[in-house]
Amino acid sequence: MKLETVTLKDIAKALNLSTSTVSRALRDSYEINENTKKKVAEYAKKVRYVPNPIALSLKDNKTKAIGVIVPEIANNFFSQAINGIEDEAYSRGYHVVICQSHESLEREKENFRHLFARKVDGVLISLSGTSKDINHILEYSENDFSVVFFDRVPENESFHKVVANNVAGAFNATEYLIKQGKKRIAHITSPQSLSISQERLEGYRKALETHGIVFDESLVKYCGFDPEEAFLAIDNLIDSQNPDAFFICSDRLALNCYEVLQKRYENKINDMMFFGFTNLNVSHLFRPQLSTVVQPAYEMGMQAAKILLDKLESKKKNQEYEKIVLETYLKIS
Amino acid sequence: MKLETVTLKDIAKALNLSTSTVSRALRDSYEINENTKKKVAEYAKKVRYVPNPIALSLKDNKTKAIGVIVPEIANNFFSQAINGIEDEAYSRGYHVVICQSHESLEREKENFRHLFARKVDGVLISLSGTSKDINHILEYSENDFSVVFFDRVPENESFHKVVANNVAGAFNATEYLIKQGKKRIAHITSPQSLSISQERLEGYRKALETHGIVFDESLVKYCGFDPEEAFLAIDNLIDSQNPDAFFICSDRLALNCYEVLQKRYENKINDMMFFGFTNLNVSHLFRPQLSTVVQPAYEMGMQAAKILLDKLESKKKNQEYEKIVLETYLKIS
């Protein structure tokens, strides 16, 4: 059985028809004789005709592909989100091109350039930790190129966004720690420029306030992507702030913390409690125990993809920008 | 600044040249006047001309895209391998379309159909745990469609393959346990159909033999993808085999084991030792401790991509099939 790609022309030749007739027959056009349709359909099936998507793309100036830019795929939150994106996209006939920014603005720009040059129909993106603004994205989106943000989103109002309820999640986690009797809860989080950092800090603050604990700025540390930063932050906290719990707002930072705590402060961590904001599927196996705020990653990805595809496929330009907020839940270990 | 896609024709019109002249000028053809070249180059840069890859694909019947099929991206080994694949591919002007089989043969077939229909130039694949044969792949590869396997590879000789030295890795892990005084080492592994299962079992056996321990088949359990299978296997082992260590050959199974061991046998696991065959980057945080055999995932992905791209770009059909074997290392926790 040969698999050489069969074209309309091949079918036309074999059946003594014109390519246009074959094309119309396969698309079940009303103006084609039923017999012809049947004949064409049968033959096409027999030779396993599959339309060439490249030709279609060239014609329609659409690729039926969407791009996804995430910081890292080796992160459960993002890989779960990608699963949601893929399920939605594939079920609607789109395919997905995944790019990683590795938390670098430069890479993110490059990814965008790449995806645009490759003519994807739109992009889903969660901003890198070093992207302070979104000028590099505005440039494209102003020209009618669809972009939907998820998880790490910009302040800019003129975009569709899908996020978790970070404030509530952080509130609940912090409140949990407070109810366990913790009073000096250190908060270690991602760069301040990120929406998620701001919102989670807000939830943390609110919980403290609600429970009459004075917010102490020196318990809050923003950390970038050099592990040494986190190590140093922890050293400082332990040396001078006497924390009794940690609320750590990313996978990476949680691991950094455990690293240094286990190495240098093994005797101190027994009474400490740890809460993360991660989708780590193994957190319950950690010692000391790590509870976490879990985001509905799959659902977020799916919703984001849905919004993008709906937008791509709708004729009307809807200038109503949606912001979908999904709830988190606590996984206590 | 407008971003409307500029075509050769636009440039030609603006500069009062023909499209072919512009095309040649941009490709630095020797037959074009230097002045013209400069003029064209400048203008193209100014309007940010980017060739339309769709048009090129249609013309060349090549997409400069490769497909990757892996069981799950939410698995460090595969996400690291993908990083290697992407780095190699992007640096050579290819892009990467990632598909997940979710350990299902059906999905794997579908992925293949999809990638082929999308006209990727070739495919990198690590077989799903339920793929007993590769007929669905032979079908394509026999027709001059390039496929390179990595990690989970078929026996078939007529393919390029990149694998870890599973035998040596398993040998070293088992030997380590033996040297720690363990005598009844349970071996829990993936379905027998997978190359990795066979090779790791071989390493395990060899280590036992080398150290004068009789191989006991009842200590070996193959588990599929239903967690209950693993739970049951462990129950059986503990009930009737009295193991003093576990050598567990996948991320998923390691987690399954911990799940049940922590829940039901907390009092028994203190003296047990655990070794995995995983690229979990958090294994050192687990309690009980999990040491693991680590595969050079990034390198494997990169090598596999390199072989595929070299093949795609070489004129000659080289019928020499390579099998690259990379060494693992132990990460002791």
Add this chain to the structure above:
DNA sequence: TTGTACGCGTTATCAA
């Protein structure tokens, strides 16, 4: 040195 014409596979328009 530059331009014209064609073809990649498809569909839409117009003609028959």
Add this chain to the structure above:
DNA sequence: TTGATAACGCGTACAA
């Protein structure tokens, strides 16, 4: 009901 032709954007053989 069917067929011929043009067009999408590009590169190239051939013509000028």
